[in-house]
Amino acid sequence: MPAFPKTWLWGLLAAAFLIPLLRPLLPDLVSDYRLFLVSTMIIASIAVLGLNLLTGFNGQISLGHSAFYAVGAYTAAILMDKLDMPYYATLPIAAVVCFIVGYLFGLPALKLEGHYLALATFALALSVPQILKYKWLEDLTGGVQGIVLSKPEVPFGLPLTEDQWLYYYCLVIMVLLYWAAANILNSRSGRAMMAIRDQYLAADTMGIDTSLYKTVTFGISAAYTGIAGALSASAIAFVAPDSFNFFLSIKFLIGLVVGGVGSLAGSVVGGIFYVLVDNSAQALSTFVKNDLGLPFDLSAYTVFGILLIVLMYLMPMGVVGGVYYLARSMRTMRGPQAKEQATLKQRVSG
Amino acid sequence: MKTNRRTFVGGLSAAAMLSGSRVAFAQKKYDDGATDKEIKIGHTNPYSGPASSYGVIGKAEQAYWKGVNDRGGINGRMINFISLDDGYSPPKTVEMVRQLVEQDKVLCLFNTLGTPTNTAIHKYVNQKKIPHLFVATGASKWGHYKEFPWTMGYQPDYHTEAVIYAKHILANIKDAKIAVLMQNDDYGKDYWEGFKDGLGKEVSRVVKHVTYEVTDPTVDSQVIQLKDSGANVFFNISIPKFAAQSMRKAANIDWKPAIYLNNVSGQVTTTMKPAGFENVQGVITAAWLKDPTDHQWDNDEEMKTWREWMAKYNPNGNLGDVNYVYAYSVCYLMEQTLKKCGDNLTRENLMHQAASHQKLRVPGLLPGITVSTGPTDYYPVQALQLQRFKGETWELFGDIMHAESS
Numbered sequence: 001m002p003a004f005p006k007t008w009l010w011g012l013l014a015a016a017f018l019i020p021l022l023r024p025l026l027p028d029l030v031s032d033y034r035l036f037l038v039s040t041m042i043i044a045s046i047a048v049l050g051l052n053l054l055t056g057f058n059g060q061i062s063l064g065h066s067a068f069y070a071v072g073a074y075t076a077a078i079l080m081d082k083l084d085m086p087y088y089a090t091l092p093i094a095a096v097v098c099f100i101v102g103y104l105f106g107l108p109a110l111k112l113e114g115h116y117l118a119l120a121t122f123a124l125a126l127s128v129p130q131i132l133k134y135k136w137l138e139d140l141t142g143g144v145q146g147i148v149l150s151k152p153e154v155p156f157g158l159p160l161t162e163d164q165w166l167y168y169y170c171l172v173i174m175v176l177l178y179w180a181a182a183n184i185l186n187s188r189s190g191r192a193m194m195a196i197r198d199q200y201l202a203a204d205t206m207g208i209d210t211s212l213y214k215t216v217t218f219g220i221s222a223a224y225t226g227i228a229g230a231l232s233a234s235a236i237a238f239v240a241p242d243s244f245n246f247f248l249s250i251k252f253l254i255g256l257v258v259g260g261v262g263s264l265a266g267s268v269v270g271g272i273f274y275v276l277v278d279n280s281a282q283a284l285s286t287f288v289k290n291d292l293g294l295p296f297d298l299s300a301y302t303v304f305g306i307l308l309i310v311l312m313y314l315m316p317m318g319v320v321g322g323v324y325y326l327a328r329s330m331r332t333m334r335g336p337q338a339k340e341q342a343t344l345k346q347r348v349s350g
Numbered sequence: 351m352k353t354n355r356r357t358f359v360g361g362l363s364a365a366a367m368l369s370g371s372r373v374a375f376a377q378k379k380y381d382d383g384a385t386d387k388e389i390k391i392g393h394t395n396p397y398s399g400p401a402s403s404y405g406v407i408g409k410a411e412q413a414y415w416k417g418v419n420d421r422g423g424i425n426g427r428m429i430n431f432i433s434l435d436d437g438y439s440p441p442k443t444v445e446m447v448r449q450l451v452e453q454d455k456v457l458c459l460f461n462t463l464g465t466p467t468n469t470a471i472h473k474y475v476n477q478k479k480i481p482h483l484f485v486a487t488g489a490s491k492w493g494h495y496k497e498f499p500w501t502m503g504y505q506p507d508y509h510t511e512a513v514i515y516a517k518h519i520l521a522n523i524k525d526a527k528i529a530v531l532m533q534n535d536d537y538g539k540d541y542w543e544g545f546k547d548g549l550g551k552e553v554s555r556v557v558k559h560v561t562y563e564v565t566d567p568t569v570d571s572q573v574i575q576l577k578d579s580g581a582n583v584f585f586n587i588s589i590p591k592f593a594a595q596s597m598r599k600a601a602n603i604d605w606k607p608a609i610y611l612n613n614v615s616g617q618v619t620t621t622m623k624p625a626g627f628e629n630v631q632g633v634i635t636a637a638w639l640k641d642p643t644d645h646q647w648d649n650d651e652e653m654k655t656w657r658e659w660m661a662k663y664n665p666n667g668n669l670g671d672v673n674y675v676y677a678y679s680v681c682y683l684m685e686q687t688l689k690k691c692g693d694n695l696t697r698e699n700l701m702h703q704a705a706s707h708q709k710l711r712v713p714g715l716l717p718g719i720t721v722s723t724g725p726t727d728y729y730p731v732q733a734l735q736l737q738r739f740k741g742e743t744w745e746l747f748g749d750i751m752h753a754e755s756s
Contacts, residue, residue, distance in 0.1 A: 033452035133563060135534075144535050144563055145466055146440060148473050236444060238470055242565065243441035 016171055020164050032163040036235070037279065039163070042170040043231045045271025046177055048255040049264070050224030055253075056262035057185060058217045059197030061114070064105075064121030065252045067128040068222040070244035072098050072229030074132060077147045077239040078140055087152045087234045091173070094230035095223045102222020106215035125249045132241035146240025149233060170231055177224060182264060184220070193217055225252075247301075251278070254304055258311055260318030269319045277303050377693060383457030384695035388423075389688065390430045391415075392450035392459045394467065395486075399437035400564050403590045403620040404463055406667065407486065408433050410677035411461065413663035418681075424688045427695075432456060438463075438564065440470035447471045451480055458483055458700055461504070461680050465489045465537030466564075468501075476500045481700045483687070484680050484730070488614070489540045493728040495705075500697075502704055502728045504680055508537065508612070509544035511636050511734060512585075514751060515610045516548025518634070518736065519583055523608055527557045529581035531572055531596055533588050534561040541587040541612055557581050562592060569596050577605040584608070590615045594624035601629035609633040613734075618643045618743060619671040627742050635744075636734040639679065639714055643670045643743040652713040679714035683721060683730065686710065718750045 023030040051065045075097045076090035085093075105124065112120055132141050141147070154165040184190050192213050195203040204210050233239050255274040260266025281303050315322030383390040395408030415431040423429060432454055436443040443462070450456050451474075458481035462468055465487040472491075475482040476498045484504035485492050488511070492503030519526050530545070532538040538561065546553050558579035560572040569592050576584065577600065584600065584607040586593055593615035600607070609630070615621045616635040640647045647653045656678055660667055667674055688695075690703040705728065709720040719733045733752045737744040 031452070033448070036448075036452070133534075135561075145469060148470065150473075236441075237474070238441065238444050240440045240470065242439050 013175065017168075020167055023161070023164060032161055035161075035163040035167045037275070039167045039170045039235055040232070041272045041275045042167075042174045043228050043235060043271075044255065044275045045268045046174055046231070047225045047228035048252055048259065048270040048274075049177065049181060049267040050221045050226075050228065051252045051256050052259075052261065052264070052267045052270075053181060053184075053193075053224060054217055054221035055256060056266075057190070057197060058193045058214065058221075059200075060109070060214060060218065061118045062121045062221070063118050063246075063249050063253065064124035065221075065225050066244050066246060066248035067121075067124045068098050068102060068225040069229035069232070069248065069252075070128050070132065070241075071101055071222075072226030073233040073239050073244070074141060074147075074229075075226070076230035076233040077149055080149055080233070081142075081147050082140070088169075090233075091227055091230050094226050098226025098229075099219040099223040101226075103215055103219035105222070106218025109218065110211055110214055121249075122246070125246045129241040129244055132244070141241075142239075144241065146238060146243075149237045149239070151237045152234050166235055170235070173227065173231065177227065178264060178268075181224075185264075189213070251304075254308060258308065258318055260320030263318065263320045266318050266320040273319070274304075277307065379694045379696050379699070381457060381696045382455040384427070386427070388428045388430045389695065390432065390454060390456040391684075392447070392454065392456035392462075393431060393433040394436040394443050394446045394450075394459075394462045395433055396438035396463060396467075397435040399439065400591055401438035401464065401589055403617075404486075404673065406671060406673045407461075407463065407677045410664060410667065410674045411681055414659075414678060414681040417659065417663050418685060424685060425692060429688075436464075436467055438467060440466050443467040444470050444474070447474065451475070451478055457481070457695065458697065460484060460684055461486045463487065465540070466535040468492070469536050472498060472501060479697060481697050481704065483700075483704055484684060486680070487537060489536055490544075491536075491540075495726060495728045500701060502701075502723070502730070504683070504730050505676075506613070506636070506638055506731050506734050507729060508540040509547070510732070511613055512541045512544030513548035514636060514734060514736070515585060515634075516545050516550075519585075519608075519610065520549065520552055523583055526555050526583045527579070527581045528555050528583040528585055529558045529576035529579050529607065530556055530560070530585045531569065531576060531588055531592075532559065532561045533592070534563050537614075538587045545585060562588070564589070566592075570599050572596070573599040573605075574603060576600075577603055582607050583610065586611045586615070588612070588615060590617060590620040590624075593621045597621075597625040597630050597633070601626065611635040613637065616641075616737075616744070617672050619668050620673070622739060622742075630739050631741075633739040634736060635739075637737045637744065637746065638716055638719055638731055638734050639672055639675050640716060641672045641737075641744050642675060643672075644746070645743070646746075656714065675714045679712050682714070683707075683710070683712050716746075716750065 020030055020035055047065065047069055050068070051062060054060050054062050072094040075094040079085040079090045079093060080087060109117055109120060131137070133144050151162050152166055152169060154160050154162060158165070192203065192208045195208060196210055196213055200210065251274045255270030256267070258273050259268070259270025284303060311319070317325070378386070393408065393411065395405060396402055397405040397408060412431055412433055415429040418424060419428045432450060434446040434450065436446050443464070447459065450459065459475060461484050462471070462482070463486035468485050468487055479500055482501040484502060486504065488503065488505045488508045490507040490509040492501050493507065519528065530542065532542050549555060558576050558581060560575050562569045562572055569588070573596050586596060586609060588596060593611060597609065609632070611633050613636045616637060618641065622630050640650065640653060642653065656675060657669065659678065660669060660674060664674065687700070687704050691699050705723045705725050707721050707723045707730065709722050712721050715731065716735055719731060721730045723730050733750050735746055735750045736748050737746045
């Protein structure tokens with residue numbers, strides 16, 4: 001899939017940076033709660049990007065990314081709570097810790113493929129919340145009760161609210177991480193990663209060190225999701241083992257698939273998607289029960305399921321894939337010359 | 351604009367009206383969530399999940415506020431009671447409360463249920479200065495008015511209750527060997543600390559202490575461990591689902607200790623019946639509410655009014671479930687508190703009114719127990735009476751014990 005058009009990208013970035021500044025003018029539209037919501041979407045898209053690097057670009061399935069998210073979140077929480085570290089300093093440490101954990105998990109995972117790898121990561125996702133609740137670690141992790149934290153304070157006396165600051169903090173981190181990911185993917189290493197995904201045997205035969213790339217990708221992917229977890233610890237100001245259950249892994253996967261596997265823009269869409277559905281599920285359920293009078297109890301899972309089925313029929317390549325095909329078919333509708341131009345363009349940009 | 355008599359008179363009367371109404375407005379004060387027409391109250395409750403037996407409390411409260419609205423509301427304002435499901439999961443409660451405070455902009459939070467769940471939002475609501483009233487948990491920390499001036503409890507605190515059990519055991523059971531089953535969170539720990547304090551020097555009488563997680567499916571293995579310790583007293587700190595499971599299991603493996611059950615599971619319908627009436631004879635717990643299955647209240651005036659309310663607003667509700675009495679009593683207290691606010695519906699005034707009840711008689715509380723609060727007393731109910739399970743209901747015994755909690 002072609003890269004996102006550059007002009008659009010700059011336009012979106014500008015909008016993302018400028019709109020929250022409009023808060024004093026439109027306090028209801030650009031409310032603190034909405035900014036907080038968008039911050040969680042940004043965090044979700046970083047987490048989905050992590051999964052995308054592994055599954056979309058490297059072909060290793062993972063049902064265990066909630067574990068890396070949890071490790072990142074708890075690393076940040078413990079550092080902030082026990083060592084009084086400032087919130088921004090926890091990010092690099094959480095990234096390193098999660099990279100190590102991901103790398104170490106990637107080593108035995110080399111021997112596993114397809115559904116065996118899925119099962120192994122599934123086991124990881126199930127075990128991490130239990131480990132967090134473990135009695136011997138309770139002093140460190142706060143056990144079932146979790147750890148209550150404080151939200152990041154606005155620095156340098158800037159005239160921003162806490163939620164505005166949080167939004168900018170998350171946005172800057174996201175832009176940096178996406179830029180880094182785009183660079184990795186456009187480099188030799190990126191092409192090696194994708195070669196491993198597309199034709200493992202050919203890649204191996206060509207001399208690509210597949211074991212190295214696979215384990216390092218696991219590490220990087222875990223680091224990305226771990227940073228997202230560390231950000232969420234600051235954003236929600238609370239970590240508890242029950243927030244990092246297996247269903248979170250599924251949500252990442254859903255976000256990945258709905259957004260578009262193997263697409264950076266797809267990760268953003270995926271992150272936005274699953275946060276939106278999660279949040280509106282309650283409102284939807286009350287709407288269905290009270291306003292439509294149906295005797296159904298809609299939960300987030302039901303909505304996810306229905307939307308997923310619909311999307312898989314309409315846009316099997318995810319939202320981004322669907323948009324791309326729509327754009328292409330619109331271009332070809334302009335005439336056979338346009339169609340030729342379009343296919344030529346595609347062949348060149350690949 | 352040409353100034354003729356008509357416009358002059360029109361302008362003057364408009365000015366007079368505006369200034370007049372401004373005088374009237376000055377006496378009404380509102381914070382977010384309160385208007386001339388309505389008061390928004392936020393609530394979270396476990397309608398699903400391991401503590402869903404408490405879901406009836408939320409339903410009963412919705413019914414109560416509907417009844418209040420049918421009677422014309424409070425001081426002419428309708429109550430908009432927004433109740434959300436948190437599944438007894440602290441992260442979900444944080445999410446729901448954020449939504450209630452920042453999106454729905456409620457005036458206050460009322461009777462949010464659960465110790466771990468309320469702990470997760472404790473700091474947040476105090477930072478945001480949202481009245482966090484009559485929380486549905488008895489942990490002693492809800493009375494710390496200095497550090498958390500916006501949070502107030504309701505039921506007698508767990509620490510005091512456990513002290514009462516400890517003292518009763520020491521006074522009545524010779525050579526007591528105590529086994530404790532405890533839910534592994536703040537609620538369980540609060541009871542456990544109180545129990546240890548109550549035992550004092552005799553704390554070594556606890557021969558076995560096991561815990562369980564609220565997400566565990568059963569507590570069978572824990573009960574077996576307790577039996578193997580050879581204890582003859584069982585202090586059961588668990589919520590209804592696990593209390594019923596543990597007492598049934600104890601009977602099944604032929605372990606018959608003297609059982610002391612925490613008050614939060616002292617319901618006939620949700621704990622004692624599922625445990626099996628034949629397995630729970632003689633179980634002791636503390637009470638502060640009238641249990642509707644206790645026949646001595648059959649002709650009681652307050653309980654008659656309660657039954658009428660049940661018939662009208664909760665026709666499908668179980669008349670034997672004391673959770674409904676609990677809900678009725680705490681809503682009554684909230685109604686009185688809101689009434690006392692009059693037209694000054696600021697959050698500060700609401701807290702002030704909540705902290706100034708003098709021996710208020712709340713229907714449903716045992717005779718002799720009243721609600722008293724003050725600027726330094728954030729524990730509304732501080733009295734208990736012990737009761738023993740006999741037949742298919744509870745039998746009160748002894749005197750009402752008034753406690754000064756720490």
